[in-house]
Amino acid sequence: MADVLRDEQVMFFDYLLNESDRALNLIIDDEKVGAKQRMDIYHNAYRLSLKGVIGDNYERFKHYVGDAQFDQFAAAYIGEYPSKQRNIRYYGEHLPAFLAKAFPDDTYVAELADLDWKLRAAFDGPEAAILDGTRITELGERWIDAKLRLHPTSSFVTANHNIVALWTALENDQEVPKAEKLGAQIPILVWRKELQPHFRSLTSAEAAALQYIETGHSFSKLSEFLMESMGEEDALQNLSQWLSTWIADGLLVEA
Amino acid sequence: MTQYPHNLKPQKSAGFGLGLRTEHYHPFIEQKQPVDWLEIISENYMVPGGKPLAMLDKIRADYPMVMHGVSLSIGSSDGLDYDYLDGLKALSKRVEPLWISDHLCWIGVNAHNSHDLLPLPYDAPALERVVENIQRVQDYLGQRILIENPSSYVEFRSSDMTEWEFIAEMAQRADCLLLLDLNNIYVSGRNHGFDPMAYLEALPADRVQQIHLAGHSDMGDYIIDTHDAPICNDVWELYRASRNIVGDVATMIERDDNIPELPILLAELDQARAIAAESAVVVQEGTNG
Numbered sequence: 001m002a003d004v005l006r007d008e009q010v011m012f013f014d015y016l017l018n019e020s021d022r023a024l025n026l027i028i029d030d031e032k033v034g035a036k037q038r039m040d041i042y043h044n045a046y047r048l049s050l051k052g053v054i055g056d057n058y059e060r061f062k063h064y065v066g067d068a069q070f071d072q073f074a075a076a077y078i079g080e081y082p083s084k085q086r087n088i089r090y091y092g093e094h095l096p097a098f099l100a101k102a103f104p105d106d107t108y109v110a111e112l113a114d115l116d117w118k119l120r121a122a123f124d125g126p127e128a129a130i131l132d133g134t135r136i137t138e139l140g141e142r143w144i145d146a147k148l149r150l151h152p153t154s155s156f157v158t159a160n161h162n163i164v165a166l167w168t169a170l171e172n173d174q175e176v177p178k179a180e181k182l183g184a185q186i187p188i189l190v191w192r193k194e195l196q197p198h199f200r201s202l203t204s205a206e207a208a209a210l211q212y213i214e215t216g217h218s219f220s221k222l223s224e225f226l227m228e229s230m231g232e233e234d235a236l237q238n239l240s241q242w243l244s245t246w247i248a249d250g251l252l253v254e255a
Numbered sequence: 256m257t258q259y260p261h262n263l264k265p266q267k268s269a270g271f272g273l274g275l276r277t278e279h280y281h282p283f284i285e286q287k288q289p290v291d292w293l294e295i296i297s298e299n300y301m302v303p304g305g306k307p308l309a310m311l312d313k314i315r316a317d318y319p320m321v322m323h324g325v326s327l328s329i330g331s332s333d334g335l336d337y338d339y340l341d342g343l344k345a346l347s348k349r350v351e352p353l354w355i356s357d358h359l360c361w362i363g364v365n366a367h368n369s370h371d372l373l374p375l376p377y378d379a380p381a382l383e384r385v386v387e388n389i390q391r392v393q394d395y396l397g398q399r400i401l402i403e404n405p406s407s408y409v410e411f412r413s414s415d416m417t418e419w420e421f422i423a424e425m426a427q428r429a430d431c432l433l434l435l436d437l438n439n440i441y442v443s444g445r446n447h448g449f450d451p452m453a454y455l456e457a458l459p460a461d462r463v464q465q466i467h468l469a470g471h472s473d474m475g476d477y478i479i480d481t482h483d484a485p486i487c488n489d490v491w492e493l494y495r496a497s498r499n500i501v502g503d504v505a506t507m508i509e510r511d512d513n514i515p516e517l518p519i520l521l522a523e524l525d526q527a528r529a530i531a532a533e534s535a536v537v538v539q540e541g542t543n544g
Binding site (some may be wrong): 004005006008009010012013016017025026028029032035036037039041042045046048049050053082083084085086088089092110122123124125126152153192195215254 | 367476
């Protein structure tokens with residue numbers, strides 16, 4: 001049996017995406033407003049709400065490029081990516097990749113957007129019981145063999161440009177420095193501490209250590225891994241410093 | 256289909272509420288505000304964790320809440336999204352709301368989503384789909400839900416009944432409750448040229464459990480339901496009239512954009528209280544006389 005309602009909804013939705021004329025036949029026309037202008041209210045609302053949420057999810061990126069350019073980026077993105085999210089909060093996940101493809105010579109824009117997206121994800125990402133001093137005391141000697149993970153809001157951004165300086169200036173309404181390529185790639189860690197998203201730059205050694213933990217290794221396994229890769233003295237020195245920072249930052253959880 | 260208790264509405268209205276918005280988290284946390292309950296947008300809290308849920312729990316400790324969704328898509332021809340319903344059920348377990356509501360609309364098709372409350376034709380195929388979906392949702396949640404009348408900008412050629420006939424039939428067949436948005440009736444009345452009073456009088460009053468009041472943007476030839484302005488006089492008059500038709504129903508102000516300081520919304524809510532008190536006096540006088 002033909003699904004009349006479905007056919008109508010497909011046509012209606014096609015107007016939201018493509019302004020396809022077929023939908024106008026579904027609607028009663030009138031002289032005062034007219035079927036097209038009535039359908040345009042929905043067509044425009046669709047774009048406005050998606051543009052609004054991209055602006056919320058990519059606040060520093062929007063600030064950096066300015067309203068006029070943001071409108072262009074958002075319109076192009078919305079045209080290419082119809083929303084498949086149930087909850088509008090999650091719309092816009094492909095924007096960093098979209099920007100990287102659209103601006104291969106200015107990839108700092110995509111990197112800045114990536115940092116925005118991951119900070120936003122950390123903001124309302126999952127909860128987890130952190131491994132703090134109290135829990136370590138509870139575990140006693142067993143703690144060094146407990147399998148660990150990073151807090152589930154943790155993620156990494158790879159910066160080839162000075163996006164930390166850009167993001168910080170945008171956040172604090174300071175003069176935004178010129179975008180510059182860095183001498184070497186810098187990993188940036190993003191996570192949530194208590195209710196606040198945070199980020200900080202890492203050395204490649206600390207990033208490697210954190211990524212090793214993220215695969216479910218214990219502190220004792222991490223120690224072995226580091227001793228092999230950097231020698232005993234450096235491993236012990238780095239570990240004691242990193243461990244106190246990681247615990248203070250609420251970065252470690254039991255796997 | 257599950258049978259629900261015969262009494263459709265609580266004996267006593269839940270009183271006067273506001274929509275909880277992030278801009279007002281602090282005033283609600285810092286001191287007890289003069290509202291009887293708060294309405295949350297369910298989707299804003301259907302996230303894994305962090306500040307939204309922390310604030311929700313904190314504020315919920317001091318205020319009863321109702322859950323109002325925008326993504327149920329009760330008129331969807333795609334069928335229900337059970338992942339969404341799982342999330343809604345989990346949130347409901349956390350919040351223990353007075354009730355759960357969503358809109359008479361559909362939001363997308365073929366797994367694409369408009370994030371808008373799209374209009375339905377008022378005909379038999381749409382009615383059948385909506386009734387079936389409401390019954391499934393109610394069975395899944397184990398309770399009656401409230402369905403809100405939409406604001407709309409188009410009328411379908413295929414419609415062969417009025418919106419109020421559709422809603423009355425839907426509520427009776429699905430055995431659901433209604434969230435009466437008076438601004439939406441006003442907006443759609445202006446957009447489609449119907450009399451809001453005829454609409455109000457035709458609804459099954461015993462199923463109306465909540466009223467929404469809101470502002471809109473008047474574009475001259477049509478009105479857009481923007482929720483970004485104070486409630487207009489015509490909608491206040493509709494509210495006054497509604498008290499004599501649907502009785503003492505829990506009422507709230509819905510503001511989603513251009514959100515003012517909390518005291519401004521509280522003053523607007525006092526206006527609703529004053530109208531309700533006046534209509535209560537009139538009813539009492541009528542009864543005594």
